[in-house]
Amino acid sequence: MAERTPWSLSGALRGLRARKTIDESTWEDLEEALLIADFGPDITEALMDQMRAQVTKYSATDPEDLNRMLREALEERLAKYDTTLKLSDRPAVVLVVGVNGVGKTTTIGKLAKFVATAGRSVVVGAADTFRAAAVDQLATWAERAGVDIVRPQMEGQDPSAVAYQTVEWAIAHGTEIVIIDTAGRLQTKSGLMDELSKIRRVIEKQAPIAEVLLVLDATTGQNGLAQAEAFLEHAGVTGLVLTKLDGSAKGGFVLAVQERTGIPVKLVGNGEGIGDLAGFTPHAFAAALIG
Amino acid sequence: MATFGNLSSRLTETFKNLRTKGKLSPADIDGTVREIRRALLDADVSLNVVKAFTGAIRERALGDEVNRALNPAQQVVQIVNEELVAILGGDQRRLQFAKKPPTVIMLAGLQGAGKTTLAGKLAKYLAKDKHTPLLVACDLQRPNAVTQLEVVAKNAGVAVFSPEPGNGVGDPVKVAKASIKYAIDKQHDIVIIDTAGRLGVDAELMKQASDIRKATNPDEVLFVIDAMTGQDAVATALAFQEGVDFTGVVLSKLDGDARGGAALSVVSETKRPILFASTGENLDDFEPFYPDRMASRILDLGDILTLIEQAQEAFDEDEAAKVAQKFATDTFTLEDFLSQMQQLRNMGSIKKMMSMLPGAGAMKAQLDNFDEREIVRTEAIIQSMTIAERRTPKLLNGSRRLRIAKGSGMSVTEVNALVNRFEQAAKMMKTVAKGGVPQIPGMGPIPGAGYGGKGKIAPKKKGSKSGNPAKRAAENAALASGVPLTGPSTGGAGSGFGLGSGAGGATAATGAKAPPTAEELSALQKMLGRG
Numbered sequence: 001m002a003e004r005t006p007w008s009l010s011g012a013l014r015g016l017r018a019r020k021t022i023d024e025s026t027w028e029d030l031e032e033a034l035l036i037a038d039f040g041p042d043i044t045e046a047l048m049d050q051m052r053a054q055v056t057k058y059s060a061t062d063p064e065d066l067n068r069m070l071r072e073a074l075e076e077r078l079a080k081y082d083t084t085l086k087l088s089d090r091p092a093v094v095l096v097v098g099v100n101g102v103g104k105t106t107t108i109g110k111l112a113k114f115v116a117t118a119g120r121s122v123v124v125g126a127a128d129t130f131r132a133a134a135v136d137q138l139a140t141w142a143e144r145a146g147v148d149i150v151r152p153q154m155e156g157q158d159p160s161a162v163a164y165q166t167v168e169w170a171i172a173h174g175t176e177i178v179i180i181d182t183a184g185r186l187q188t189k190s191g192l193m194d195e196l197s198k199i200r201r202v203i204e205k206q207a208p209i210a211e212v213l214l215v216l217d218a219t220t221g222q223n224g225l226a227q228a229e230a231f232l233e234h235a236g237v238t239g240l241v242l243t244k245l246d247g248s249a250k251g252g253f254v255l256a257v258q259e260r261t262g263i264p265v266k267l268v269g270n271g272e273g274i275g276d277l278a279g280f281t282p283h284a285f286a287a288a289l290i291g
Numbered sequence: 292m293a294t295f296g297n298l299s300s301r302l303t304e305t306f307k308n309l310r311t312k313g314k315l316s317p318a319d320i321d322g323t324v325r326e327i328r329r330a331l332l333d334a335d336v337s338l339n340v341v342k343a344f345t346g347a348i349r350e351r352a353l354g355d356e357v358n359r360a361l362n363p364a365q366q367v368v369q370i371v372n373e374e375l376v377a378i379l380g381g382d383q384r385r386l387q388f389a390k391k392p393p394t395v396i397m398l399a400g401l402q403g404a405g406k407t408t409l410a411g412k413l414a415k416y417l418a419k420d421k422h423t424p425l426l427v428a429c430d431l432q433r434p435n436a437v438t439q440l441e442v443v444a445k446n447a448g449v450a451v452f453s454p455e456p457g458n459g460v461g462d463p464v465k466v467a468k469a470s471i472k473y474a475i476d477k478q479h480d481i482v483i484i485d486t487a488g489r490l491g492v493d494a495e496l497m498k499q500a501s502d503i504r505k506a507t508n509p510d511e512v513l514f515v516i517d518a519m520t521g522q523d524a525v526a527t528a529l530a531f532q533e534g535v536d537f538t539g540v541v542l543s544k545l546d547g548d549a550r551g552g553a554a555l556s557v558v559s560e561t562k563r564p565i566l567f568a569s570t571g572e573n574l575d576d577f578e579p580f581y582p583d584r585m586a587s588r589i590l591d592l593g594d595i596l597t598l599i600e601q602a603q604e605a606f607d608e609d610e611a612a613k614v615a616q617k618f619a620t621d622t623f624t625l626e627d628f629l630s631q632m633q634q635l636r637n638m639g640s641i642k643k644m645m646s647m648l649p650g651a652g653a654m655k656a657q658l659d660n661f662d663e664r665e666i667v668r669t670e671a672i673i674q675s676m677t678i679a680e681r682r683t684p685k686l687l688n689g690s691r692r693l694r695i696a697k698g699s700g701m702s703v704t705e706v707n708a709l710v711n712r713f714e715q716a717a718k719m720m721k722t723v724a725k726g727g728v729p730q731i732p733g734m735g736p737i738p739g740a741g742y743g744g745k746g747k748i749a750p751k752k753k754g755s756k757s758g759n760p761a762k763r764a765a766e767n768a769a770l771a772s773g774v775p776l777t778g779p780s781t782g783g784a785g786s787g788f789g790l791g792s793g794a795g796g797a798t799a800a801t802g803a804k805a806p807p808t809a810e811e812l813s814a815l816q817k818m819l820g821r822g
Contacts, residue, residue, distance in 0.1 A: 032338060038521040041332045100544060100572070101403025101517065109434075130572070132407075132442030133435045140434035140458055186547040191664075217403060221335030221521025226548055244402065247490040248530070249523030272402075272432070 021061045027052070030066070037252035037289060040222045043259070047073060071290040077255060078282035081264030085239065085279075087115070089210045091170040093178045093203055095163075097196060097235050098215035099227055100184030103243040105134060107215050107269055108181050109141025110277035115177050122147040122177045125166025127159035127199065130183040138181050144274050148175065159183065159195065160202040167206045178207075187230030196235045213266065215241045218251035228257045239266035242280070246270040250289055320352045327371065334552030337525045340378065340559050347374050378555055379582035384539070384564045389510045392480040393425075395471065397507065399500055399535050400515035401527060402488030405543035407436060409515055409569055410485040411443035412577035417481055418449055425479035427470040428453035429463040429503060432487035432496075440485055447574050450479060463487065463499060468506045484509070491530025500535045512537040513566065516557060518545045524553030525560045532561050539566040542580060546570045623717050625681040629673045632666055671699040672709050684710055 019026060027048065034044040047070070054060070054069050087094070094111070098104050105128070112122045124142050128134035129152050142149040150166040163180050170178045182199065185192035203209055214237040216224050231237045240258070242251050245268050254265050265280040324345050331341045351370045388394045396413070398406045407430065414424040426444045428451065430436035437457035444451035452470045455461025467484055474482045486503060489496035504512060514537035516524060531537055540558060542551055545568045558565055565580040673681060675698030680686050687695075687710060696703045 035332060035338050036522045038335075038523070041329050099519070099547065101405055103403055105434075131439070132446070133439035136435035136438045137433070186544065188546070188548045217517075217519075219401060219517070219521060219523045219527065220519050221524075221553055222333050223335065223519040223547065224521075227519075244490070246492075247401070247523070248492050248526045249521065253521060 019063050022055060022063055022066055026063055026066070030070075034252070037250055038221055039252040040225070040256045043252075043256045067290065071286055074255070074289060075282050075286040077259065078265075078286055081258060081262065083239075083264045083266050083280045083282070085211060085266050087120075087177060087210055089208055090176055091167065091178045091207055092176065092210035093167060093170075093180065093207050095180050095182065095200065095203065095209055095212045095235065096215060096241075097182050097212060097231055097237070098184060099186050099217075100131075102184065102215045102217040102220075103269060104128075104184060104215045105137050105141060105181055106272070107213075107241050107243060107267070107277065108138065108179050109145055110269060110274055111267070112142065112147045112179055113145035113274045114277055115179075116145055116147050120176045121174075122179065123150060123166060123170050123173070123175045124148070125150045125163055125178065125180040126152060127162040127166070128181050128183040129155070129157050129159050129162060134181070134183065141274075148173075160199045163199050164202050164206070167203055171206065187227050193230060193234040196231075200235060209236075211239055211266075212237045213239050213241050214263070215243055216251070216254065216257070218242055218244045219247060219249040220251075220253060222253060222256075224251075224253040224257055225260060228261050228263065232261050232263060237261075237263050239264060241265075241267040241269065243269035245288075246276070252289065317353060320349060324349045324352070331552060335519075335521045335524070336552035337522055337556035337560065339525070340556035343559075344374055344378060375555075376583050378559045379565070384566065385579070386566060387510055387538075388481075393471065393474040393482045394480065394511070395482045395484065395507050395509040396511045396513060397467075397484045397486065397504060397509040397535070398513050398515055398541075399486050399531060399537060400488060401490060401517070402433070404488065404515040404517045405569060406430070406488065406515045407439050407443060407485050408572070409513075409541060409543060409567075409577075410440065410483050411447045411449075412569060412574050413567070414444065414449040414481075414483055415447040415574045416577055418447065422481050423479045424449050424481040424483055425470065425474045425477070426451045427467060427482060427484045428455070428457065429467050429484050430487040431455055431457040431461045431463050431466070432459065434458050436485075436487070443574070450477070464502045464506050467503045471507055482507075491527040491534075497530070497534035504535050511539055511566075513539050513541050514557075514563070515541045515543055516553075518542050518551035519547060520553045522553065524557050528557040528561050532563070537561075537563060539564055541565070541567045541569060543569040546576065625673050625676065625684055625713060626678070628713060628716075629670060629681070632670060668699070668701060668705070669709060672696075672701055672706055675699040684713065 030051065031044060031048055034047060035041070039047065050073055051066060051070060054073075055066060058065070060066060060069070086092075096104050096108055096111075108124055112124055116122050122145070124138060124147060126135040126138045126149060128138070135151055139149055139151070148169075150162065150169050152162045153165075159182060166180055167178055169175070180199075180203070182196065183192075185196070187193065200209065200212075212235050214228060214231045214235070216227065220227070228237065228240070240254060240263055242254055242265055245251060258264060265285075268278055268280050268285070270276050270278070327348060328341055328345045331344065332338070336344070348370055351374075386396075398410055398413075400406050410426055414426055417424045426440055426447075426449060428437040428440045430440070435458065437453050437455070441451050441453055452466075452473050454469065455463075455466055463486065470482055470484065473479075484503065484507065486500055487496065489500060491497070512535055514528065514531050514535075516528065520527070528540075540561075540563050542565055545551055557563075565582070568578055568580045570576045570578065672695060675695045676687075680691060680695075687706075692703050692706045692710075696706045699706075
């Protein structure tokens, strides 16, 4: 409920750890805890099997051991992929995509600040020409981050054109990093998904795309998988950004997304402030989940 | 994807297994319940609700109720349906208006749930009912949320109250308070307050929302929740219930492929009804929420009622009678065809309409492939014709066709395909209008689950006989856009999406007002064992 401390798997696992030995109810609690953390039925089942096998193998009886094994297993699974952002091209073009309301524009604001702080020149492209006032929202973030922005020349302009102009601008001005905002779209709208493929094609005429970041909302459930697969197909996603981690949801579903699609989580957003963005560290993420 | 297919397809799969068996054994029930549990979890229904739900199903299914039933599988469908309806809140409720205007409606929810967009939709919806809503910009947090609301208000054609620029400037509580006075002065009978998105765990912002509530004493506090939310939905909803004590729920982004499982659990955990569903990015993509219909949608029985309502709103009775007359007297022209097509488009996305039909889950792939733009292309071709040509397609000789192709940016082949299709359709319509049954293989006369899907696919297969790939593609495309025309031949509302042109045929054939609809509904109810 409305506790100030964020919910974590550790809370749910507390009851589990309070027991002296591992018995059938331990497993039930564990399954419940994993399901509530949005890991989803598949991953939950896999983790359960793995834990059962390990407990049998090491004849573990202490729930504390089980807890440790779980954390290690999660860490291992999360650390399987390379989580570094590759921004070595010049200009390095980053395309940010996602469904509606996951925090794409906010993430761009934070990312722009993050990169600008590292001493790189940044330009953001407001290719979300669909939603009301999205351009203004991005402009505000750009101002806060102290970076340049390329706006559409007219209302409702083709987003691909804006993306093209942004990259053009960056090449002309020698800007190092280009971040392009896109309109939120549900993965089921094939017309809009095709538009993403077009934006990609158009950008690639001038410069290779360094990263396509899919922004996922931590409160999302198993639909996150469907989102990732669709965006991977149409936009060639290279990395995930998990936002709203400051809420009570922990986004266990990203593990399933990562395993199913092979796309690593690269960034995590945990607040509305411009500095609330961090690189993804499997160790810290697992620790936050398990406690 | 089978592994994480939506609730609808999962349950359909489960019931398929059930339907093939004559009698239910406890083992069958256990298997079914397990499948339902998994399906619900995959659909993000919260664990507690899943437990309660599957418990109730198992208990009832194991009871005498099932064994005595004529068709046990149907009985299980009914039990699942009933329990789903119960979870979804049972009876629906309408928006409650204040006895003394203005009615104050406050919106609350997480960031990105869709509050601002919803404010516009709600305002437009209410304005349609002759209300004079006022949108109030109390989201002074998110950059340019105020500007967004202003644009939304402009698009919806309603007034907006935004004295503060936002972006962290201004006190939302003061704005909310002032808006009530403003509304009374300017005689707005409804005030819709858009608030900033906030997390359930953010005590400070929750306090602010609670202060807005106290300051304005709203008649309705609507909690907007994203249909895609996972297990966290319940925790968030309970936090908001404690913080602002919302009176109703709005489900947003229901047009995605998420079934909104978690949002459903919100209802069962908070005991607050879902009042509205938001189903797209346009301001018109907004409808009242019907728990019973949502349940049948989950069960893949199609949201037929919603569909019919939408069709009726967009469809003009007189026009229908006129068209029917034209069918019968053989004066149906391309002009009429065009106006029908435009009418059909007024109903909204064809895809959306089709996805509401029973059995649509089975033809999801076809739906995905269906290109809405086909209709636009067909329109372009017809619009490139002269009035005389539209009225007398026989005029169309080679050079005319070439001109039309150039004018519409299509190829002559496509123009030919359209004309052929039109002629065939007109012939078929005539048969139907005169009370005959057209010869279309694969179209069963029985409306209801499953059949709609097969019927629509069959003619498509039949169309691609040509050995020339380009021609085949054109023909297939033509058939796809021709789908609306074949509507009436399925025996009325069996193919509900064809209502735009379909009701015309049905009206002429029987002289009654869309009778197959009632027929089908009763068939549906029979199938659920209610009848």
